[in-house]
Amino acid sequence: MLRRFRAFPAVDHAARGCAPLWRGLFRVLLLAALLALPAFAAEGLCGPTATPPPRNVPDEPFAETRAGRTLDEPDDWSRMATATALRVYKALDDRADLVALPIRITPPNARPFALAYQNLLATELVSRGMQVSLAPEADAVELDFAVHAVPVGPQQPVSAAHTRPDDKWEVVLTTTMWRGNRYVIHTADGFLVRGNELGKYVDPDAPGHTVRPFRSRSVPMVNR
Numbered sequence: 001m002l003r004r005f006r007a008f009p010a011v012d013h014a015a016r017g018c019a020p021l022w023r024g025l026f027r028v029l030l031l032a033a034l035l036a037l038p039a040f041a042a043e044g045l046c047g048p049t050a051t052p053p054p055r056n057v058p059d060e061p062f063a064e065t066r067a068g069r070t071l072d073e074p075d076d077w078s079r080m081a082t083a084t085a086l087r088v089y090k091a092l093d094d095r096a097d098l099v100a101l102p103i104r105i106t107p108p109n110a111r112p113f114a115l116a117y118q119n120l121l122a123t124e125l126v127s128r129g130m131q132v133s134l135a136p137e138a139d140a141v142e143l144d145f146a147v148h149a150v151p152v153g154p155q156q157p158v159s160a161a162h163t164r165p166d167d168k169w170e171v172v173l174t175t176t177m178w179r180g181n182r183y184v185i186h187t188a189d190g191f192l193v194r195g196n197e198l199g200k201y202v203d204p205d206a207p208g209h210t211v212r213p214f215r216s217r218s219v220p221m222v223n224r
Contacts, residue, residue, distance in 0.1 A: 076191075077113065078120050084175055085124035088143065091177065091185050092130065098179060102133040104140040108147055112200045117145070141184065143177040149202045152192070159204035165196035 092099045105122055107114040121143075122132045133140050149158055152168040161169065170190050177185040193201065 077116055080173070080189075081117060081120035081124050084121055084145075085128060085130075087175075087185055087187065088125060088177060089128050089130065092141075095184065098141055098184065100131075101179075102131040102137055102140045103143050103177075104133045104136060106142065106144040108145060109203050109206065111147075111203060114145075114147065114201075141177060141179050143175075143185075145176070146174045147201050148172045148174070149198055157204075158198060158202055161195040161198040161204070163195075165194060167195040168192050169195060169198050171198075171201050 088103070103125060105118050107118045125132050148171070149161075150170045150172065151161075152170055156164075156167075161167065169192070171193055172188060172190045174188045175185060176183065
């Protein structure tokens with residue numbers, strides 16, 4: 001009965017002959033779609049992959065100042081802060097117990113260098129994804145730096161540096177980061193400044209920067 005309604009038997013035969021070819025093509029397209037789906041789904045769910053900050057940038061500012069070059073503020077201050085931030089980043093990257101903790105920066109004094117360096121260092125740390133606390137926290141990792149001055153040549157007090165503006169002084173910057181009772185970072189670097197610029201770095205009246213003259217005293221002699 002059904003054979004009477006097949007008006008085009010040749011067309012029907014050709015369609016049945018092409019069916020395996022269409023099924024094979026469909027399987028290839030389906031396999032390609034399944035392979036592309038995991039990458040598309042991962043990017044859609046997790047977002048683009050973040051590029052980690054650089055780790056192997058050399059400490060160029062300190063290498064240049066060791067040769068006796070005078071600092072060019074504030075450009076060199078910023079580069080020094082960048083080098084210190086990279087040191088902190090490398091150190092915390094190896095410490096799974098500290099990498100998520102906030103960092104507390106404490107300046108040694110209120111001199112222009114200390115205040116500017118604190119802000120520059122905080123900016124460099126935050127830009128690299130590290131947390132910097134505004135106030136003391138119980139779980140914070142402490143980061144501080146000390147500034148000391150040593151005359152290049154005859155010993156003289158820091159308070160007298162302005163009277164000899166062309167004399168050179170070596171400023172030693174010591175950076176320390178610790179947690180509990182153990183150091184995480186402890187580095188010291190030096191650079192040269194002139195006597196008329198020394199006040200930007202150290203307080204002439206601060207303890208340790210004033211050379212007091214030796215006062216003689218009489219010693220009683222006892223004859224035996």
